[in-house]
Amino acid sequence: MKHIQGTFATDKHGWAELLPEGKAAPSLTGNHRVPWVVVGAGVTGLGCARELARIHPDQEIILLEARLIGQGATGRSSGFAMDSSRFGGRFEPSEADTYRRVNRINQAGLTLLRTQITDHAIDCQWHENGFLHGAADQSAMKERDDYLNYLEFLEIAHTPLDQHEMSAHLGTSHYNLGIHVHAGALVQPAALVRGLASTLPSNVTLYEQSPVLNIDHGAPLTLSLPGGEVRTDKLILATNYEVTKLGFLHRYLTGVTLSGSFTRPLTDDEFASLGNLQQWGVLSLHNAGATVRLTSDRRICLRNTGEYHGGDLLSEKTLARRQSLHRAAFLQRFPQLAHIPFEYAWSGVEGKTRNNTNYFGKQREAVYFAGGYNGSGISRGTAFGTAIAGYASGVQSSLIEDCLASAPGVWTPPRPFLDVGAFLSVKIQFLGVGKDR
Numbered sequence: 001m002k003h004i005q006g007t008f009a010t011d012k013h014g015w016a017e018l019l020p021e022g023k024a025a026p027s028l029t030g031n032h033r034v035p036w037v038v039v040g041a042g043v044t045g046l047g048c049a050r051e052l053a054r055i056h057p058d059q060e061i062i063l064l065e066a067r068l069i070g071q072g073a074t075g076r077s078s079g080f081a082m083d084s085s086r087f088g089g090r091f092e093p094s095e096a097d098t099y100r101r102v103n104r105i106n107q108a109g110l111t112l113l114r115t116q117i118t119d120h121a122i123d124c125q126w127h128e129n130g131f132l133h134g135a136a137d138q139s140a141m142k143e144r145d146d147y148l149n150y151l152e153f154l155e156i157a158h159t160p161l162d163q164h165e166m167s168a169h170l171g172t173s174h175y176n177l178g179i180h181v182h183a184g185a186l187v188q189p190a191a192l193v194r195g196l197a198s199t200l201p202s203n204v205t206l207y208e209q210s211p212v213l214n215i216d217h218g219a220p221l222t223l224s225l226p227g228g229e230v231r232t233d234k235l236i237l238a239t240n241y242e243v244t245k246l247g248f249l250h251r252y253l254t255g256v257t258l259s260g261s262f263t264r265p266l267t268d269d270e271f272a273s274l275g276n277l278q279q280w281g282v283l284s285l286h287n288a289g290a291t292v293r294l295t296s297d298r299r300i301c302l303r304n305t306g307e308y309h310g311g312d313l314l315s316e317k318t319l320a321r322r323q324s325l326h327r328a329a330f331l332q333r334f335p336q337l338a339h340i341p342f343e344y345a346w347s348g349v350e351g352k353t354r355n356n357t358n359y360f361g362k363q364r365e366a367v368y369f370a371g372g373y374n375g376s377g378i379s380r381g382t383a384f385g386t387a388i389a390g391y392a393s394g395v396q397s398s399l400i401e402d403c404l405a406s407a408p409g410v411w412t413p414p415r416p417f418l419d420v421g422a423f424l425s426v427k428i429q430f431l432g433v434g435k436d437r
């Protein structure tokens with residue numbers, strides 16, 4: 001029996017705070033016996049449960065979520081659903097097959113999300129006009145040529161932009177250059193997961209605030225929760241970096257904590273001081289630079305810190321300190337909006353692997369895991385979740401093949417070396433970020 005370590009801390013911050021209060025699904029009580037259990041209701045678990053229900057329309061699937069829907073990484077993300085990834089560093093033509101494989105996975109996820117949102121009329125501010133990639137400082141500017149080489153080689157539709165064009169789009173002269181990558185969607189991430197959770201097929205039963213505390217690996221498997229027990233034939237873990245708490249991959253996956261802030265919605269005059277796009281998302285050409293959005297409800301949202309914090313959310317006190325970094329970056333970009341206060345700050349934890357790979361497959365008899373997407377998991381997690389449902393059901397598909405081809409993970413040292421190593425590697429990532437923070 002594996003004994004869980006740590007808790008499932010949460011707070012009320014994040015995009016979920018911007019939504020009207022919802023009615024939570026019940027917590028699990030009593031004893032249950034089902035053929036399938038999925039643990040974790042972010043995009044991976046939601047995609048997985050939906051696909052299991054499609055493949056096995058006559059079987060019952062239980063979906064267990066430790067927190068409230070929208071409080072995991074997905075609901076706390078910046079809401080960029082990627083069509084193609086940016087791999088960073090030097091463009092290597094010899095890696096083109098890997099880039100194409102990962103992008104096929106992203107594209108499969110993006111298509112699945114689009115279809116689910118359309119079919120179920122999910123109101124989540126889904127907006128497909130790709131993203132801008134911006135650079136303000138030297139080190140990010142140097143990244144542009146490699147990224148352009150990659151986009152051209154892989155024939156990914158894009159438009160290079162100069163400072164004037166970036167400014168015309170965004171209403172800030174902060175960025176010296178940029179690139180518009182045409183495909184990709186922006187989304188309100190908490191509204192997305194809430195919408196996906198509330199439209200699950202009828203043979204999926206969701207329990208919120210129902211953490212799995214122990215797994216007994218008999219046949220059937222027995223899961224212990226605070227309010228009861230579930231016995232199941234097959235178990236799919238969609239628990240992101242917290243899979244380590246259930247005794248898996250604890251030398252391979254860590255959590256890095258990011259934070260950002262939202263302004264209040266802009267007035268008509270404030271909005272008119274910006275550029276010609278009604279809503280937009282900017283990713284930095286520096287690996288650790290700020291992610292900035294103008295949301296469809298006219299808030300500016302800026303995320304620009306990342307740190308190793310033991311896989312936990314930031315406390316109120318630390319979050320307040322980080323907000324001064326959000327504020328400084330906001331003022332650099334939008335001096336004309338200096339009078340606008342931030343209304344919310346939030347933090348979230350992304351699953352990180354040492355070699356930037358993702359996990360997909362069987363962990364042990366009847367137990368499967370998909371996750372750990374290194375900050376790019378909305379489209380990819382949807383695809384991985386869908387594919388792991390098929391894989392665990394014995395289905396074959398090109399998407400499953402693509403997911404299975406993920407590079408093996410690289411071992412990370414135990415604590416306290418892990419803490420020091422992870423702390424340093426996040427620090428190194430921020431080197432040279434300069435005005436792109």
Ligand SMILES: Cc1cc2nc3c(=O)[nH]c(=O)nc-3n(C[C@H](O)[C@H](O)[C@H](O)COP(=O)(O)OP(=O)(O)OC[C@H]3O[C@@H](n4cnc5c(N)ncnc54)[C@H](O)[C@@H]3O)c2cc1C
Pocket residue numbers: 008039040041042043044045064065066067071072073074075076077078079080081082210211212213238239240241242243245246258259303347348349350351370371372373374375376377378379380381
């Ligand atoms: C601040 C931030 C910004 C990001 N921005 C982007 C972005 O713009 N675009 C992008 O593509 N990606 C982004 N990411 C990464 C992306 O959010 C993740 O890769 C993706 O959402 C992971 O999805 P998931 O379903 O695998 O995990 P999660 O969304 O973390 O879901 C896992 C769920 O499992 C639950 N859980 C864990 N353990 C248990 C247990 N024992 N019992 C029951 N439930 C359990 C958790 O509560 C959680 O809800 C960002 C991440 C962060 C933190």
